[in-house]
Amino acid sequence: MSLNPVLERVTARIARRSEKSRKLYLDLMAHNLKYAPNRKTLPCSNMAHAVAAEPEKVKEELIHPAPHHPNIGIITTYNDMLSAHQPYEHYPEQIRLFAREKGATVQVAAGAPAMCDGVTQGQEGMDMSLFSRDVIAKSTAIGLSHCMYDSVALLGVCDKIVPGLLMGALRFGHLPQILIPAGPMPSGMPNEEKSKIRKLFVEGKVGLEEAMHAEMASYHAPGTCTFYGTANTNQMVAEFMGLMMPDSAFIITNTPLRTAMTRAGIHRLVDISLGSDKPLPLMDLVNEKSVTNAIVGLMATGGSTNLTIHLIAIARAAGLVVDWDDYNALSEVVPDLAKIYPSSPTDINGFHRAGGIPTVIKELASIGLLHTDCPTISGGSILDYAQRATLDGQNVKYVPAAPTTDTKTLRPLSDPFSKTGGLKLFKGNLGRGVSKVSAVAPDRLVTKAPAMIFQTQEDVMAAQREGKLDQDTVVVVRFQGPRANGMPELHKLIPVLAVQMDKGYKIALVTDGRLSGASGFVPAVVHVCPEAQRGGPLAKLKNGDMMLVDGVTGDLKVLVDEAEFNARPDAPKVRPDVGTGRELFSANRRYAPSAEEGASSMEALMIEDINEVGDDFAGEFNSVGKAMR
Numbered sequence: 001m002s003l004n005p006v007l008e009r010v011t012a013r014i015a016r017r018s019e020k021s022r023k024l025y026l027d028l029m030a031h032n033l034k035y036a037p038n039r040k041t042l043p044c045s046n047m048a049h050a051v052a053a054e055p056e057k058v059k060e061e062l063i064h065p066a067p068h069h070p071n072i073g074i075i076t077t078y079n080d081m082l083s084a085h086q087p088y089e090h091y092p093e094q095i096r097l098f099a100r101e102k103g104a105t106v107q108v109a110a111g112a113p114a115m116c117d118g119v120t121q122g123q124e125g126m127d128m129s130l131f132s133r134d135v136i137a138k139s140t141a142i143g144l145s146h147c148m149y150d151s152v153a154l155l156g157v158c159d160k161i162v163p164g165l166l167m168g169a170l171r172f173g174h175l176p177q178i179l180i181p182a183g184p185m186p187s188g189m190p191n192e193e194k195s196k197i198r199k200l201f202v203e204g205k206v207g208l209e210e211a212m213h214a215e216m217a218s219y220h221a222p223g224t225c226t227f228y229g230t231a232n233t234n235q236m237v238a239e240f241m242g243l244m245m246p247d248s249a250f251i252i253t254n255t256p257l258r259t260a261m262t263r264a265g266i267h268r269l270v271d272i273s274l275g276s277d278k279p280l281p282l283m284d285l286v287n288e289k290s291v292t293n294a295i296v297g298l299m300a301t302g303g304s305t306n307l308t309i310h311l312i313a314i315a316r317a318a319g320l321v322v323d324w325d326d327y328n329a330l331s332e333v334v335p336d337l338a339k340i341y342p343s344s345p346t347d348i349n350g351f352h353r354a355g356g357i358p359t360v361i362k363e364l365a366s367i368g369l370l371h372t373d374c375p376t377i378s379g380g381s382i383l384d385y386a387q388r389a390t391l392d393g394q395n396v397k398y399v400p401a402a403p404t405t406d407t408k409t410l411r412p413l414s415d416p417f418s419k420t421g422g423l424k425l426f427k428g429n430l431g432r433g434v435s436k437v438s439a440v441a442p443d444r445l446v447t448k449a450p451a452m453i454f455q456t457q458e459d460v461m462a463a464q465r466e467g468k469l470d471q472d473t474v475v476v477v478r479f480q481g482p483r484a485n486g487m488p489e490l491h492k493l494i495p496v497l498a499v500q501m502d503k504g505y506k507i508a509l510v511t512d513g514r515l516s517g518a519s520g521f522v523p524a525v526v527h528v529c530p531e532a533q534r535g536g537p538l539a540k541l542k543n544g545d546m547m548l549v550d551g552v553t554g555d556l557k558v559l560v561d562e563a564e565f566n567a568r569p570d571a572p573k574v575r576p577d578v579g580t581g582r583e584l585f586s587a588n589r590r591y592a593p594s595a596e597e598g599a600s601s602m603e604a605l606m607i608e609d610i611n612e613v614g615d616d617f618a619g620e621f622n623s624v625g626k627a628m629r
């Protein structure tokens, strides 16, 4: 099957743009592989510290390893408050047993924090959510810096956790690594019903007790939430990149198949560890082709807008430069094959039952919309991911993906939901932003209406209560970008604006902040760059300015005289927020690059430093390596 020419062009463009940075990355990984201390070269005292707490047998195995005796490091993001991460409690014990079956040992290298956007939505803690990615990345790096490991199992699932783990893990890309997901919770109260009750609550038609009951019937068990939000989109992306076992993303948590899948993943990790016949380092898996495959997956399934930030940050950690034009070009040729809540009533479990990721991959690969020549954890290519996992005794057995069994949720190529993908790039005199057009009803794609300007979502909610939003309007919520307040998700706006839409008004939202992956159906252009805090045009908008938000052409415009608009002073910048620990994140805010650049100050500064070392890089590290020997 010949490749789709746009896929080919976008991939080539990423490779060209990244030529220098990718080479620097691969040189540094080669240095890690060759010269970084490892178990076999650690001096006695260091080694004794590293094994001091192990049982005698394991001590012996670590100090005098058999020829292929890998030691697996675990980075775990377990905590028992997050439903998605609670199942990881006993994974280290299980993984130890599974590794032992193949003669390997296991040490928990580090724990990293995992925060829940469901808990922090609309709260001060949300201002730290995006930056928690950097904390997770650094925690991962600290764990792996002990250089005790021949391979790594990454335990994490949710929104910032998978990107953070990968951003850290990729700096140790010379090591073979696998993501081990824990799976979604069983379906509870349908998401659509929960949303209905939320709207009734906003309108004062149901009380607190009933609202609480609905939320708890929806979020009711261990596992990821069942909507197609950022957590589940990360899972999809990880499969499309071949970073986890085929069809492992959406097996329900704490089921026999889930356990069998973890076991299969660990067995596979042993087989590809350093020292094996076929080591498969992470740096080989994350390249311009797998990143492009991930964007295709995002478009074909209508995933979370957050991945227009996270995938860019993950790619940057591997020396790859991706931008929103790449996303947009792919969106124009990738059909939308899936409708999952918030784009439809079906949840992620329904999507999985309908055929899920294997069926989507099979369809896309059949028309050359996926690279089938980049390596994956499975040992083959992405074509291994066009298989359904089933349980065979204690083992996972794969069978070819079947055609969709529910065309309300998952469509074949011959009859897609739309010929183009789920996300769209908007551009114009207000900057660049992204929108999940697949979740928006066709008659709501274009909004031309006067602007109402806000600086917080609380102000929008208050205006709605006071009836001030009872008109066609484009609600602009600005000073919500990474430099202003850490770029929170503004998901509390959705039920409020949905109520206004139900009243028959034309409503759109424009913001330099983020929305949750659970946000849909309200036409929204998010992540607008440059952000108001950096002097972006949003800072010049006034109440009443006529706006055009056009989901067909991708226009994001203010329709006022250009000279008059440009002559306006910017609204004053916001001061940093403090409290709830936000003051610890000043550096993250102050140096944050734009959303389109991944919004990670850690990476922006890292890239500056690496570029400074520049062409001398490999030479310098070679001499450091020689001195060490």
Ligand SMILES: O=C(O)C(=O)C[C@H](O)[C@H](O)COP(=O)(O)O
Residues within 6 Å of the ligand: 116, 117, 118, 119, 121, 159, 225, 227, 228, 229, 230, 231, 304, 306, 489, 491, 515, 516, 517, 518
């Ligand atoms: O997917 C994301 O980006 C998220 O932030 C996940 C959060 O858990 C939701 O924001 C909760 O949203 P509801 O379903 O409306 O309760």
